[in-house]
Amino acid sequence: MARVLIADDSAVARKILREIVISLGHVVVGEVPNGSQAFVEYSKLKPDVVTMDLTMQGLGGAEATSKIIATFPEARIIVISAMEERRVVIDSLERGARHFIIKPISKEKVAAVLNNVLHQEVDLKKHIERVRKMKGSDDLSPMTGSVADKYLSPYFIRAQGDNLVHVVINSNITLISCQSLALELEEHLTGKSRVLLDFGTMLTLDKALLAKLNELVETIINNSGIVKAISNNKEFVESIAKIQIGNKANLVGDVLRYFAN
Numbered sequence: 001m002a003r004v005l006i007a008d009d010s011a012v013a014r015k016i017l018r019e020i021v022i023s024l025g026h027v028v029v030g031e032v033p034n035g036s037q038a039f040v041e042y043s044k045l046k047p048d049v050v051t052m053d054l055t056m057q058g059l060g061g062a063e064a065t066s067k068i069i070a071t072f073p074e075a076r077i078i079v080i081s082a083m084e085e086r087r088v089v090i091d092s093l094e095r096g097a098r099h100f101i102i103k104p105i106s107k108e109k110v111a112a113v114l115n116n117v118l119h120q121e122v123d124l125k126k127h128i129e130r131v132r133k134m135k136g137s138d139d140l141s142p143m144t145g146s147v148a149d150k151y152l153s154p155y156f157i158r159a160q161g162d163n164l165v166h167v168v169i170n171s172n173i174t175l176i177s178c179q180s181l182a183l184e185l186e187e188h189l190t191g192k193s194r195v196l197l198d199f200g201t202m203l204t205l206d207k208a209l210l211a212k213l214n215e216l217v218e219t220i221i222n223n224s225g226i227v228k229a230i231s232n233n234k235e236f237v238e239s240i241a242k243i244q245i246g247n248k249a250n251l252v253g254d255v256l257r258y259f260a261n
Contacts (some may be wrong), residue, residue: 002026002118005045007038007064008053008080013105017051020110033057035064042068042075049117050077052097054088062092069096073124076117080105094131096124102184112179119176155181163193169213171202178212185216195220197229197252202236210243210252217251227251230259 004021006028008014018028030041035052036059042050050068054061061079068075079092080101089100098117101109154177158166165188167181185195197213199205205213217227229252231237241253 002048002114003029003045004114005029005038005041005047005050006031007033007035007050007056007061009033009056009058010053013053016105017110020105020107021051021114023107024111024114026114035059035061035067038064039067039071042072046072048076049114050075051101052077052079052092054079054081054092062088062095065092065097066095069124076120078113078117090131094128096128106183109183112176112183116176157181157184157188159188163191165189165193165195166198167195168198168200169202170200171204173209175208175212178209178216182216182219189220189223189225191224193220193223193225195225195227197227197255199229199231199233199236199256201232203233204236205240207243207245210240210250211245211248214245214248214251217255221251227255229256231256232259234258 004026006014006017006021008017008031011033014031014033018031021028029045029047032038032041034056038050038052039059052061052065056064059067065077065079068077073096075096077092077097078099078101079089079097080103081089081092082103089102093100098120099113101113154173155167155169158168160166165185167185169181173181189195197217220227231240237256237258240256241250243250243253
């Protein structure tokens with residue numbers, strides 16, 4: 001059970017989040033409408049987690065994150081943002097936020113992210129250095145699914161035209177970040193989406209992770225989507241094709257192809 005502080009200038013949003021947090025067995029120890037009060041209440045209450053909306057009046061969520069982390073570097077802050085605010089999310093991660101939730105908020109998203117953050121062990125300096133490197137790239141979309149993975153983002157999503165969604169999957173992906181990936185990807189799956197899973201130069205993939213990604217591929221296909229996958233490692237492609245997933249078809253292996261740079 002975690003003690004959670006909610007910061008959001010919308011009473012409706014606070015109510016929705018409060019109900020979700022309580023339904024997950026956690027305790028809401030405080031609610032505040034702006035970043036300034038978030039700092040004051042954090043200082044008093046020392047909650048296990050703060051949910052921080054990024055678009056509050058007065059002191060915004062990113063600035064409040066900086067202020068809290070500067071005094072309490074161990075603080076676990078989850079920022080909440082709309083899809084179009086990706087650069088602001090990355091900025092907040094650079095300031096020390098541990099994770100993010102993309103609106104609309106759902107119980108499943110909150111559960112996955114809270115569980116992730118509560119089990120993290122983070123080297124704050126390394127986290128910030130890696131986010132700064134990521135922030136310097138031209139890509140708008142690489143964001144962390146698990147800062148605990150010592151910050152190479154486990155995945156990132158780039159939505160392109162004609163319902164094409166490019167998903168880069170890195171070697172530090174975990175079962176928890178697979179759940180985060182599935183939740184975030186739902187918001188991109190409209191109409192007959194085309195999803196490209198890019199495993200890059202990954203060398204191996206745990207069977208349990210393959211099974212979870214297999215479920216993701218199955219969900220996309222069942223929703224009239226099309227999935228393809230590529231890897232720059234020929235041996236990886238061959239090894240994935242040989243894996244048996246119980247009595248289910250290895251859908252990832254079926255769609256995975258070698259793609260030389």
